[in-house]
């Protein structure tokens with residue numbers, strides 16, 4: 231039995247197979263409509279979510295399976311003090327697979343050690359968000375045609391943004407990737423990612439504050455929101471929240487074939503006027519999220535479709 235805690239849990243070859251499967255699902259959804267008949271997915275969300283929870287649920291429904299779960303800690307027995315370990319022991323009796331989001335780093339990992347069903351990390355604190363990374367990789371591969379030879383700018387809250395942490399780890403396994411980290415001083419990418427992932431592997435990267443200075447060199451611009459829920463004080467959040475606002479004027483500096491990605495939700499960091507730009511890929515990214523979660527469920531449940 232396999233769990234998914236980090237995008238690195240899959241080898242490059244396994245990731246290729248998963249993304250190929252997601253591509254086949256996109257082209258032939260009817261082939262997979264009954265692949266999980268009789269199977270049950272539990273979504274255990276101790277933290278708010280729209281996309282991740284609902285795309286997991288849509289994915290299982292598209293596969294013919296059933297879903298149940300909770301969408302906040304307050305509506306579960308966590309509110310009475312039940313531990314994650316005890317909860318997952320219960321859920322193992324009810325479901326075939328589960329997706330868990332938790333505000334504490336490592337909570338899904340703890341669950342996986344006592345679970346008798348596959349556990350998927352659907353986001354743990356400021357740590358990792360591997361299924362967003364699978365979504366991002368599928369989006370990049372589908373829209374740019376490759377996962378290597380790319381200059382990717384990551385912009386915004388690089389300190390708390392778990393999607394950025396997971397994506398950097400995942401892309402650092404491919405050839406000729408150059409990272410450009412665009413953030414205010416206070417929201418820089420954590421030192422442990424620079425040291426353990428980039429410097430240890432001699433990966434080129436640079437850190438800048440002004441998006442305009444690097445826009446012309448980017449193949450991908452990955453925008454992120456400032457993560458209000460992880461700030462210790464509201465004043466800092468208010469000071470930093472509108473540091474970056476991508477608009478049509480800034481988009482004029484970009485390559486014709488650059489794509490703009492965002493894990494969403496967006497707050498103010500991308501002006502709605504950019505939505506009409508053909509390079510805006512963030513809503514297409516959401517659709518890829520359903521295909522890749524369908525592929526992930528099939529892979530972890532070891533369901534083969536001929």
Ligand code: CP
Nearest residue numbers: 279280281282493494
């Ligand atoms: N991208 C993402 O994780 O969105 P949600 O918080 O809505 O799940």
